[in-house]
Amino acid sequence: MKDLSEQIQSLCRRAKDSSRLLAELSPKTIDCGLIAIGEELFSKKHEILEANEKDVDNAKKANLSPALIDRLYLGEKRFGDLLKALEDIVYLPSPLGEVIEEWKRPNGLLIKKIRVPIGLIGIIYESRPNVTVDSSALCLKSGNAVILRGGTEAFNTNCALVDSIHAGLRKARIVEDAVLLVPTTDRQSIPLLCSQQGLIDLLIPRGGKNLIETVVNHAKIPVIKHSQGICHVYVHCDASFDKALSIVLNAKCQRPAVCNAMETLLIDEKIAPDFLPLVVNELQKRGVELRGDQNCLNIMGDRLILADEEDWSTEYLDLILSIKIVKNLQEAIDHIRKHGSNHSDAIVTEDSSAAEAFLHKIDSAAVYWNASTRFTDGFEFGFGAEIGISTDKIHARGPMGLKELTTYKYIVYGNGQIRT
Amino acid sequence: MKDLSEQIQSLCRRAKDSSRLLAELSPKTIDCGLIAIGEELFSKKHEILEANEKDVDNAKKANLSPALIDRLYLGEKRFGDLLKALEDIVYLPSPLGEVIEEWKRPNGLLIKKIRVPIGLIGIIYESRPNVTVDSSALCLKSGNAVILRGGTEAFNTNCALVDSIHAGLRKARIVEDAVLLVPTTDRQSIPLLCSQQGLIDLLIPRGGKNLIETVVNHAKIPVIKHSQGICHVYVHCDASFDKALSIVLNAKCQRPAVCNAMETLLIDEKIAPDFLPLVVNELQKRGVELRGDQNCLNIMGDRLILADEEDWSTEYLDLILSIKIVKNLQEAIDHIRKHGSNHSDAIVTEDSSAAEAFLHKIDSAAVYWNASTRFTDGFEFGFGAEIGISTDKIHARGPMGLKELTTYKYIVYGNGQIRT
Structure with missing residues (x-):
C-alpha cells in the first residue's frame, strides 16, 4: 500500500x-x-x-x-x-x-x-x-x-x-x-x-x-x-403533435444508452387522451418498454406497466421509458425539479410564454424548446470535440x-x- | 449528532x-x-x-x-x-x-x-x-x-x-x-x-x-x-531601484496581515550588493524582521537572521520577510514554483523580455510587472466588490x-x- x-x-x-x-x-x-x-x-x-x-x-x-x-x-x-x-x-x-x-x-x-x-x-x-x-x-x-x-x-x-x-x-x-x-x-x-x-x-x-x-x-x-442524465421531454397542451412525436421518438430511441437520451416523458393532461395513444403505438413499435402512472393506465389499460416511485429517478440507459400525465406546466416543472439530474430537458409547445417559463425555471445544463435532448453534445453544439458532459x-x-x-x-x- | x-x-x-x-x-x-x-x-x-x-x-x-x-x-x-x-x-x-x-x-x-x-x-x-x-x-x-x-x-x-x-x-x-x-x-x-x-x-x-x-x-x-498567499517580489538585475524599493515596501508593509502581501523577496545576485543594503535599511526602519539566506548574511552580516527551509513556505501575515539572493530569472522562477502558493507574484525590471518570461512562466492567479502584489483585490481590479480571492x-x-x-x-x- x-x-x-x-x-x-x-x-x-x-x-x-x-x-x-x-x-x-x-x-x-x-x-x-x-x-x-x-x-x-x-x-x-x-x-x-x-x-x-x-x-x-x-x-x-x-x-x-x-x-x-x-x-x-x-x-x-x-x-x-x-x-x-x-x-x-x-x-x-x-x-x-x-x-x-x-x-x-x-x-x-x-x-x-x-x-x-x-x-x-x-x-x-x-x-x-x-x-x-x-x-x-x-x-x-x-x-x-x-x-x-x-x-x-x-x-x-x-x-x-x-x-x-x-x-x-x-x-x-x-x-x-x-x-x-x-x-x-x-x-x-x-x-x-x-x-x-x-x-x-x-x-x-x-x-x-x-x-x-x-x-x-x-x-x-x-x-x-x-x-447521469435523467432527461425529460414535456409535451405541453399547445404542442404540435408532429414535432412532439418526432422529438419523443428521437430522444428515446435514437441511442438509448447515452446520458442525453430521454428517460421520462411528461404529457399535459389536456392532450393526453389524444397524444398518449399515438406515442404509445410508435414507441411500442420500436420495442420500448413503457411504465406509466395510474392516469396513463386509465387511458391505455395494460399496454403500460404501472411505474413505481423509483422509476421517476431512474436512468434506464435502455429502451425503457417512464410516462407521467401532469396537470400543467407547473406540475411538469415541479416533477423535473424533484426527479431530474439537471442535465437536459425539453418542452414541446407552440406557446412561447409557456416555453420561456420552462426554459428559465428548469435549472439544467441544457434546456430545449421544440428540439430533442439528444443535442447536448460537444459536436452538436459546434465545439468540434468534447471530453464529456459535465x-x-x-x-x-x-x-x-x-x-x-x-x-x-x-x-x-x-x-x-x-x-x- | x-x-x-x-x-x-x-x-x-x-x-x-x-x-x-x-x-x-x-x-x-x-x-x-x-x-x-x-x-x-x-x-x-x-x-x-x-x-x-x-x-x-x-x-x-x-x-x-x-x-x-x-x-x-x-x-x-x-x-x-x-x-x-x-x-x-x-x-x-x-x-x-x-x-x-x-x-x-x-x-x-x-x-x-x-x-x-x-x-x-x-x-x-x-x-x-x-x-x-x-x-x-x-x-x-x-x-x-x-x-x-x-x-x-x-x-x-x-x-x-x-x-x-x-x-x-x-x-x-x-x-x-x-x-x-x-x-x-x-x-x-x-x-x-x-x-x-x-x-x-x-x-x-x-x-x-x-x-x-x-x-x-x-x-x-x-x-x-x-x-493562503505566499507572494513573491523578484527584483531583476535590470530593475529600477526606485520602483523596486517602493514596490517592496508597499507589498510588505502597507498591510502585512492580508493574503496579497509579499512574504518573500528575491533579489538578483548581480544587483544584490547594491540593492540589498538599501532595502534592508528601509524595511528595518519600518520594523520588519528580516530572515535572509547565507548570501544575504554575507553582504549584511547579522542585520538579518538566517532563514531556514521552512521560512520559504511560510505565510507570515506579519512584519516579517524572508529574502533570498538568486542567480538569475530561472532560479527566481524555480523558487516561486517550489515555494509559492499560486496567488500573486511580481517582477520588477526594465527588461521586457525578462518580464514576459516571468509573467508567462509563473502560474499564479495574478502576475505583476512593476507593480505591487497588493493589487490582487476585487476592488482594485474594478469588480466593485469581492467575496474573496480564490x-x-x-x-x-x-x-x-x-x-x-x-x-x-x-x-x-x-x-x-x-x-x-
Missing part, C-alpha cells in the same frame, strides 16, 4: 513537472505532437488491436456483460474512428493565449485576463479505450498534462495506446510524461489519485454511478463530474470542449504602481 | 428551495431587498453592536488573541463601513441574464449561453462579522441563496445581523430562507455542511489553514478555496466578484429538430 501510494505520487509529480514544460510550447508544436501520435498509433495498429483482443478474451473468460465487452472492443472500424477523431482535434483552433478581457485601471495598471492551461488533469474512466486517446489529445491540445486511470478490463489496450502516444511525443520532442497511464489495475489507485493535492489540479471521472461516487467521496481536489455547475456545465479544459490568469502591467 | 445532521439538512433544503424562488426575481426586486436590509441593519445598530460587545467580552474572558478580538470587534466605524459596502453592492450592475454567447447551428438550432445563479452557496468563515453581511449581499445580488457558518466567537453578532437581514427580506417580500445562518456553534456542523450533495452547489471556505483543510477533507461538493484554478481564480458567483446554462431554441 505504501509502495502504491509512493508510486502514484511520483507519477503525478512527473506529470505535474511536465505540465510546466508543456505550458511553454507553442500551439503549433503541440499540433505536431498530435500528428506524430496519430502516425505512431496508425503504425502500431496491429499491436494495439492484438492487445485489445487479449482484453476482450479476458473479459469473456471473466463473464463480463455483453454490453461491457462491446464497449471494450476496439476493432478496425472503431480504430479508424479513433484516428479520425484525433485528426479532427489537430485542426481545431488552440484555446490558449486568448485575451478573454483586457482593461486599464484609473491608476494606469493594465490588466489582461488570459486563457491558460489548468495544469495536470486526472481522467478516471471505464471500459471504452478510445477515451484514452481522446482525453490525451484534448488535454494536450489545451496545454494540460494528463494522468489516465482507465478501466481494469481495458488495461492491455490502454498500455498499447499510451506506448504509441509516448512514441509520438518523443518524435515531436515533447516531454513524454505529459501523458501518463497509472500502470496498475489496483483499485486503490483511484482514492490515491483523489488525494494528490498540489499535483493534480482537476479530476474528471467518466463512468457509472459507483465510479463517480468513489471519486466524490475521496476527492480532496476539484472534480467535474460526468454523471453535470456540475462549477467551471463547466454541459458539453466540455477545449475551452472548458482551460483556466485563466491575470497579467498586470504597471510602471511602479503601489497601493495606497 | 443525528439531530444536528437532520437540522443542517433541513436548513439546506429550505435554503435550496428558496434559491429557486430567488432565481425568478428581477434584479430590481433583489436591489430593493438589499436596500431594505441596509435600512433594517441601520435601525438595529444598537442591538447589533450590543450583541457584538457580548461576543468581544466572551472572547476576552476566553483569552483569545488580541488580533482575533480586533477582527471580531465591530464598533460604530466598522458598522458604517459595512453599510457603505452594502450600498455599493446595490449599485453594481446585476450579472444575471447576460447572454455570454449566442450562435446558430447549421440545422437551425439557436443556442444561447446565459449567465444564471449557481443556486445555493455555503460560506464557512471565521471571526470578522462584516463577512456575514458582505457575503449575503453578494450572493443575493448574484441570485444565489446562501447558508452561512460564521465563527463561533462571533455567534451573537451574526445572529443579530441575520435577524436584520431577514427583516429586510420580509419588508421586500423576498423569501427569508434565501439567507440562513447555521444556528449552532457545534463544530460538527462544518463536516455536515460539506456533505450536502444535491443541496449546496458550492462551498466557499474563508479563513485559516485549519478551516480550509477541514472543509477540503470533508467536502463531497465543489469547493473554491480562499487559502486560490483555486477551477471556475474562479484570483479576486471573485459577482460574475464569479454565477454559472451558465444553455438555452436551445428549435422548431422540431431531431438528431440523425
Whole structure:
C-alpha cells in the first residue's frame, strides 16, 4: 500500500513537472505532437488491436456483460474512428493565449485576463479505450498534462495506446510524461489519485454511478463530474403533435444508452387522451418498454406497466421509458425539479410564454424548446470535440470542449504602481 | 449528532428551495431587498453592536488573541463601513441574464449561453462579522441563496445581523430562507455542511489553514478555496531601484496581515550588493524582521537572521520577510514554483523580455510587472466588490466578484429538430 501510494505520487509529480514544460510550447508544436501520435498509433495498429483482443478474451473468460465487452472492443472500424477523431482535434483552433478581457485601471495598471492551461488533469474512466486517446489529445491540445486511470478490463489496450502516444511525443520532442497511464489495475489507485493535492489540479471521472461516487467521496481536489442524465421531454397542451412525436421518438430511441437520451416523458393532461395513444403505438413499435402512472393506465389499460416511485429517478440507459400525465406546466416543472439530474430537458409547445417559463425555471445544463435532448453534445453544439458532459455547475456545465479544459490568469502591467 | 445532521439538512433544503424562488426575481426586486436590509441593519445598530460587545467580552474572558478580538470587534466605524459596502453592492450592475454567447447551428438550432445563479452557496468563515453581511449581499445580488457558518466567537453578532437581514427580506417580500445562518456553534456542523450533495452547489471556505483543510477533507461538493498567499517580489538585475524599493515596501508593509502581501523577496545576485543594503535599511526602519539566506548574511552580516527551509513556505501575515539572493530569472522562477502558493507574484525590471518570461512562466492567479502584489483585490481590479480571492484554478481564480458567483446554462431554441 505504501509502495502504491509512493508510486502514484511520483507519477503525478512527473506529470505535474511536465505540465510546466508543456505550458511553454507553442500551439503549433503541440499540433505536431498530435500528428506524430496519430502516425505512431496508425503504425502500431496491429499491436494495439492484438492487445485489445487479449482484453476482450479476458473479459469473456471473466463473464463480463455483453454490453461491457462491446464497449471494450476496439476493432478496425472503431480504430479508424479513433484516428479520425484525433485528426479532427489537430485542426481545431488552440484555446490558449486568448485575451478573454483586457482593461486599464484609473491608476494606469493594465490588466489582461488570459486563457491558460489548468495544469495536470486526472481522467478516471471505464471500459471504452478510445477515451484514452481522446482525453490525451484534448488535454494536450489545451496545454494540460494528463494522468489516465482507465478501466481494469481495458488495461492491455490502454498500455498499447499510451506506448504509441509516448512514441509520438518523443518524435515531436515533447516531454513524454505529459501523458501518463497509472500502470496498475489496483483499485486503490483511484482514492490515491483523489488525494494528490498540489499535483493534480482537476479530476474528471467518466463512468457509472459507483465510479463517480468513489471519486466524490475521496476527492480532496476539484472534480467535474460526468454523471447521469435523467432527461425529460414535456409535451405541453399547445404542442404540435408532429414535432412532439418526432422529438419523443428521437430522444428515446435514437441511442438509448447515452446520458442525453430521454428517460421520462411528461404529457399535459389536456392532450393526453389524444397524444398518449399515438406515442404509445410508435414507441411500442420500436420495442420500448413503457411504465406509466395510474392516469396513463386509465387511458391505455395494460399496454403500460404501472411505474413505481423509483422509476421517476431512474436512468434506464435502455429502451425503457417512464410516462407521467401532469396537470400543467407547473406540475411538469415541479416533477423535473424533484426527479431530474439537471442535465437536459425539453418542452414541446407552440406557446412561447409557456416555453420561456420552462426554459428559465428548469435549472439544467441544457434546456430545449421544440428540439430533442439528444443535442447536448460537444459536436452538436459546434465545439468540434468534447471530453464529456459535465453535470456540475462549477467551471463547466454541459458539453466540455477545449475551452472548458482551460483556466485563466491575470497579467498586470504597471510602471511602479503601489497601493495606497 | 443525528439531530444536528437532520437540522443542517433541513436548513439546506429550505435554503435550496428558496434559491429557486430567488432565481425568478428581477434584479430590481433583489436591489430593493438589499436596500431594505441596509435600512433594517441601520435601525438595529444598537442591538447589533450590543450583541457584538457580548461576543468581544466572551472572547476576552476566553483569552483569545488580541488580533482575533480586533477582527471580531465591530464598533460604530466598522458598522458604517459595512453599510457603505452594502450600498455599493446595490449599485453594481446585476450579472444575471447576460447572454455570454449566442450562435446558430447549421440545422437551425439557436443556442444561447446565459449567465444564471449557481443556486445555493455555503460560506464557512471565521471571526470578522462584516463577512456575514458582505457575503449575503453578494450572493443575493448574484441570485444565489446562501447558508452561512460564521465563527463561533462571533455567534451573537451574526445572529443579530441575520435577524436584520431577514427583516429586510420580509419588508421586500423576498423569501427569508434565501439567507440562513447555521444556528449552532457545534463544530460538527462544518463536516455536515460539506456533505450536502444535491443541496449546496458550492462551498466557499474563508479563513485559516485549519478551516480550509477541514472543509477540503470533508467536502463531497465543489469547493473554491480562499487559502493562503505566499507572494513573491523578484527584483531583476535590470530593475529600477526606485520602483523596486517602493514596490517592496508597499507589498510588505502597507498591510502585512492580508493574503496579497509579499512574504518573500528575491533579489538578483548581480544587483544584490547594491540593492540589498538599501532595502534592508528601509524595511528595518519600518520594523520588519528580516530572515535572509547565507548570501544575504554575507553582504549584511547579522542585520538579518538566517532563514531556514521552512521560512520559504511560510505565510507570515506579519512584519516579517524572508529574502533570498538568486542567480538569475530561472532560479527566481524555480523558487516561486517550489515555494509559492499560486496567488500573486511580481517582477520588477526594465527588461521586457525578462518580464514576459516571468509573467508567462509563473502560474499564479495574478502576475505583476512593476507593480505591487497588493493589487490582487476585487476592488482594485474594478469588480466593485469581492467575496474573496480564490486560490483555486477551477471556475474562479484570483479576486471573485459577482460574475464569479454565477454559472451558465444553455438555452436551445428549435422548431422540431431531431438528431440523425
